Amino acid sequence: MSGVRVLAAGPRALLLELASGEDAEAFHAELLRRRAAGELPDVREIVPGARTVLLDGVDDPHLAGRLRSWTVPPLHRSAAGAVEIPVVYDGPDLADVADAWGVAVEEVPRIHAGTQFRVAFCGFAPGFGYLTGLPGHLAVPRRATPRTRVPAGALALAGPYTGVYPRPSPGGWQLIGRMPEPEALWDPGREPAALLLPGARVRFVAAGTRG
Numbered sequence: 001m002s003g004v005r006v007l008a009a010g011p012r013a014l015l016l017e018l019a020s021g022e023d024a025e026a027f028h029a030e031l032l033r034r035r036a037a038g039e040l041p042d043v044r045e046i047v048p049g050a051r052t053v054l055l056d057g058v059d060d061p062h063l064a065g066r067l068r069s070w071t072v073p074p075l076h077r078s079a080a081g082a083v084e085i086p087v088v089y090d091g092p093d094l095a096d097v098a099d100a101w102g103v104a105v106e107e108v109p110r111i112h113a114g115t116q117f118r119v120a121f122c123g124f125a126p127g128f129g130y131l132t133g134l135p136g137h138l139a140v141p142r143r144a145t146p147r148t149r150v151p152a153g154a155l156a157l158a159g160p161y162t163g164v165y166p167r168p169s170p171g172g173w174q175l176i177g178r179m180p181e182p183e184a185l186w187d188p189g190r191e192p193a194a195l196l197l198p199g200a201r202v203r204f205v206a207a208g209t210r211g
Contacts, residue, residue: 004023024050024053119198132160139159
């Protein structure tokens with residue numbers, strides 16, 4: 001991993017800038033591991049972004065210097081303990097994604113469901129996780145013309161990310177399937193309310209395909 005840039009983000013917060021999304025995920029995973037081990041007692045919140053990690057509630061004035069010297073191992077992906085999400089692969093953009101990948105349409109569900117994903121960060125809407133795991137050559141562009149309404153539960157791809165829409169909204173991602181019970185993604189009566197939290201491992205389970 002290349003170096004990390006540590007910036008002050010207020011009197012008690014640090015913003016870590018990484019060279020890539022993969023580096024940010026690896027650093028975030030290491031922060032979670034060390035906090036679980038009791039090594040970061042003076043950090044209240046750890047919030048990942050696309051290429052950043054924000055540490056809030058930092059009481060240790062020497063933490064910034066220590067972070068710069070960390071040796072962070074590469075991110076390890078495993079299906080063990082993963083959140084399983086059933087999905088029907090019948091999205092309207094399956095053929096477009098198959099063309100972009102250079103495979104037959106029926107190969108898209110097999111490849112996608114066979115991938116081990118990780119929630120890199122959350123945003124856009126409550127319960128929406130940006131999932132990484134697909135190889136770089138399978139990144140797909142957003143649609144040239146966004147849809148005015150994407151239904152809740154839509155399984156979508158854009159760039160290197162996979163996501164599931166927790167509620168109806170406009171969107172320009174490529175739709176390849178749907179989650180039959182999207183209300184599980186965000187439940188205000190549950191703690192935590194979000195099913196997909198940063199750092200969580202995710203596996204999609206094919207519950208059906210087009211035709």
